């Protein structure tokens with residue numbers, strides 16, 4: 001594939017992939033065009049301009065921030081807020097829709113939304129980042145609310161960003177910790193929320209391995225991306241007995257056929273901000289990482305990393321989508337034809353938003369949840385969703401993604417019918 005075609009495949013991946021994946025479920029369910037339009041379109045899309053003095057006050061740069069609220073038939077809008085230079089409206093729109101299907105699939109009382117600011121946070125000082133966040137909250141405040149729209153961390157945002165968010169919102173609304181989830185524990189955050197997405201990924205991996213008769217103990221796992229999701233998934237899977245043979249971040253990857261010491265890697269990354277300089281194992285590129293011999297591949301970085309040019313080299317029998325939309329629809333088709341099992345994002349990484357739901361409940365009730373309860377109840381939600389998806393996939397003879405979309409779409413449509421939108 002030429003470089004241009006490849007770029008097109010990845011950049012169109014967000015909106016087109018979503019529509020193509022959704023179309024398959026819509027066909028299966030026998031829905032009409034009006035129902036499809038109802039499901040596809042966002043409820044509301046907002047973009048704001050945020051001027052900010054950067055570089056020690058020398059230059060004023062104007063950043064663009066977005067919030068897309070896709071659907072709220074099943075409950076308030078819910079979804080993360082990401083800071084990344086590639087953030088643009090099409091991507092946020094697709095990710096917002098993905099959240100609607102995710103919350104419906106794991107049966108929590110939320111709809112779907114997503115937000116973001118087009119910014120490289122590594123180029124800003126901590127003070128600039130705080131001001132940027134607070135100005136974003138000020139501008140979005142009219143459409144947010146504990147029963148309206150509840151943001152959470154996503155790519156390059158963390159509990160500190162959520163703390164600023166909560167504080168800024170509370171200036172004009174009284175103390176409302178439930179306005180945002182993924183907060184620091186000291187401010188009403190949930191014990192176990194930080195690890196939840198990664199731990200959920202590990203749990204789903206264990207269910208899927210059992211399904212395809214590969215023992216978890218000794219299974220060789222490669223994880224692309226070593227941020228919050230990838231690192232906690234790696235730690236948990238290693239603790240469960242898997243051998244993590246490959247990990248990577250934006251600077252490149254490490255390979256060790258004997259298994260990498262993930263605790264040491266996580267400590268190193270925590271201290272230095274990344275894996276660069278963690279010299280254990282063989283250094284490889286991110287593309288080479290995808291081609292490593294392994295049982296399980298876990299893309300936990302950004303959208304579209306597995307595309308037509310990287311798909312053919314994938315040797316894993318199982319792919320767990322820890323990132324949102326990491327596989328383009330073309331690559332998805334080819335991988336499935338080769339017999340690779342793919343557990344879709346809306347199931348694989350739903351542990352995070354399930355824990356967010358518990359945090360929201362904890363904040364509304366002003367009553368603290370215990371870590372062990374969080375973990376147990378998160379696994380209950382994931383296990384129920386996993387069983388629903390596998391059963392429907394068998395019954396209707398479709399892949400796991402199409403089955404997952406069918407479950408979600410049916411639930412959202414039913415809520416729409418009952419409410420009479």
Ligand code: GLU
Pocket residue numbers: 078079080081102150151152153154155181324349350352353354356
């Ligand atoms: N950003 C996460 C996701 O994509 C979590 C969203 C949330 O907790 O609201 O699922």
